[in-house]
Every structure is written in structure tokens, then in C-alpha cells.
Amino acid sequence: MKTYDAILVLGLKLNADGTPKQALVDRVALAAKLYLEGRVPYVIPCGGQTENTPVTEAKVMAAGLMERGVPEEKIIPEDASLYTVENISNAKAILQDMGIQKPRVILVTSDYHAFRAAYMARSMGMKVKSIPSPTPNDALKKKRRKLEFFYFINYITGWETGKRKRPRWYDAAVKKIQSR
Secondary structure, eight states, X not given: OOOOSEEEEEOOOOOXXXXXXXXXXXXXXXXXXXXXXXXXXXXXXXXXXXXXXXXXXXXXXXXXXXXXTOOGGGBOOBOSOOSHHHHHHHHHXXXXXXXXXXXXXXXXXXXXXXXXXXXXXXXXXXXXXXXXXXXXXXXXXHHHHHHHHHXXXXXHHTGGGTSSOOOHHHHHHHHHHHXX
């Protein structure tokens, strides 16, 4: 079995009371299972404190990992990021601070999000195995898939960095999908 340097568990906005959405619970369960199989020495739950939530996503995920048997000392929370690109960039910096210059990671996120997240991690020089967490094939998943297409365009064009201005059609299309 191949081993990796860490599992990156990407965050998802918490409910207003600080509890995780089911998709985040599923990501944490999958990450714990992979850790307990002996694939990695560390798990990095990624996600800061988003607007109108009382706690960081990383803290909630760390608690869930410990409940599932991952030792606290093997969990390295990344709790400063608010977006996928920050999740990955900050996690890479953590690994590099540990002396791992070319990180090999297992990326755990929801299936609709896996392609873009893996692409980002690879574009940052990480070796990535994506193991997506399945999500119910419902209206919310369909909406998220549509948004992922636009978010991917946002990343590869450089609009996300703010160095290039997004065209109006992009913002209008994203707003239309989000309002449905």
C-alpha cells in the first residue's frame, strides 16, 4: 500500500450553531478510516472560522477525527483558510515547515469538489491522490456541480487571485445558480 505524508480534509461552512453539515461529517469519517488503515502519519483538517459561525471548521473536524480514533497528536489543524485555494496552500506550508518539500497527500473532499481541489493541489506542486467522499445525488449536488464548473474557470483564468478582473457575465451566471 502506498503511503502519503498526510491527508488533507477540506472544510465546508458550518451551520450557524457550529455543527457540521452532513457532507463535512462524511469527509471526516472517510479521512479517519484512511488514517486508521495506516496510509498516512498525519491528518490536516483545513478550514477557518467563516462568517456567522462560532468556531473554525478545522476545530470541528479535529474533534470528529478524535471521536473516530485518530490520535490528537496526529491531527494538525489548518484553521486560517476560508477558501479551497487557501486550504491547500496553507496545508502545503504546514507540511513544508515540517521539512516535507514535495508533499504527497491524500485529498478528501466531497465528490463534486474533488476535481478542482486536486487540480489546485497539483498546480501547487503537490503529489495528490484524490479520494472523494460521496454525496447524495440531489438538487443541492447538482447546483454545487454547476458552481464548481465556474469556480474552476475562476481558478485557471487567474480571476480568483484578483490580478485579473472577472467579467460581468461570470458573476451574473454564478449569482443565478446560487439563487436557485
